[in-house]
Every structure is written in C-alpha cells, then in structure tokens.
Amino acid sequence: MEKTVFIIDDSALARRTIKNLLENDGFDVVGETDGGANAINQYKELKPDIVTMDIAMSKMDGIRALEDILDYNPEAKVVVITGKAKEEVVKKTVGIGAKYFIAKPFEGNELVQIVEKVFNDEIVF
Template sequence: MPTVLVVDDALFMRASVGNMFREWGFEVIGEASDGREAVELYKEFQPDLVTMDLTMPVMSGFDALKEIIQQFPNANVIMITALGQQRVIVDALEAGAKDFIAKPFEALQLKAVVQNVLGSYEM
C-alpha cells in the first residue's frame, strides 16, 4: 500500500485530499499544517508521495520542498497552488517538484497527476 503525506494549512483541504487518497488505496501516514512540520514528517516516514500546499505559515511549501529534495532527491512531491501562481510553479518544478495542481480541483484531476507521478501504480 503506497503512503502519502498531505500538507495544507487548511484542515478542510487536508481532510478532503486525505479522503481521496484513502479511497484510492493509499495509507495517509501523516498530515501537516505548515512546511516545517512537513519536513519533519517526511524525514520520519519517507512517504511514497507528498501533496504540498504552496502558501502556509511558519515555512512555505516552496521552502519545505527545497529542504526535502535537498535531503531526499527522489522524493515525489506534488505542489498544490491557488490559481495565478504560475511563476512559483516553474520555480517549484525547477526545485524538484514532480508536478502541480491548481485549486480548486476535482478528484479525477488529482488522480491523473498522481498516476503521472507514480507511474504504473493501479488506483
């Protein structure tokens, strides 16, 4: 069973994204509400996949991404952004994010991005 870490400062987003992954057969090994917490949980669990909100308190998703990729170059991180943050997305992809999705999004959109990142895993 693949594992996922869900990172978003909004409890509603963490709950809804987490529920999507559970329906797809993932184990949600953790949830983080800021980038610092995300880095610590990644180090502890090294999940197969991370969904990372871009704009969060304490440490941004972009800074958390850079720190995770620096220590774990093969980490699979999907950035989640609000519309209109395209410049930051280019930076995030250059920093090692595997893909991104813009809020608001449908479950099928996220599923397609996850399949693109993880490859052949059946969902």
C-alpha cells in the same frame, strides 16, 4: 503494493479532501500536517512514496519546504497543490523538482489521476 502519502497543507479542509480522495483510491495517508516547523522532520520519519504540499502556508514557506525535502531526498515525489498558480510559481516549483503542480480548486478525479501517475513514474512535467 502499499502507496503512502504525506499531506502538507495549512487548510484542514484541503487536507481532509485530499486524504479522502487518495484513501478512496487505495493510498495510505501516513501523515498530515499544517506545515509547522516539524513538517520536514515528519517527512524524514515517515518516508512516504508521495508528498502533496501547498506552497502558500501561514506556518512555513512551501518553496523552502520543497527545497528541504528534495535536499534530503532528491528522489522525493512531491505534488504541489496550491491556489498560488501563477506561472512564475509553477516554473519555480517544477524547477526545484516538484513532479507536478495542481491549482486549487481542483477536480477530485484530476488529483487522483495525477498522484497515481506520479507514483508510477508516468509523469514528465
């Protein structure tokens, strides 16, 4: 079974790290973006199984992007990965519908395990 991921993060290093970790675990990274205006259109076009997304990005508001993705597809599986791990941000993203929240910096095996569980609908956050 193919497991597809779309990565939204304005850090090229973060995108590369996430991509390498998930590809090594058998995920197919079908797209990645630094979060510009076309990120939501890319999501609609790619229809990935999972989205990993930063909240604090220079080109787009991650909270708004999360809302837009979930407005388009209420069943979207979005894992928020960000350095803005304040309690109110965690509560807000999960309240909107993110499936999980990972604080940067993260452990590689933690990321892979969480994304696997979200993909398999094994996480209730």
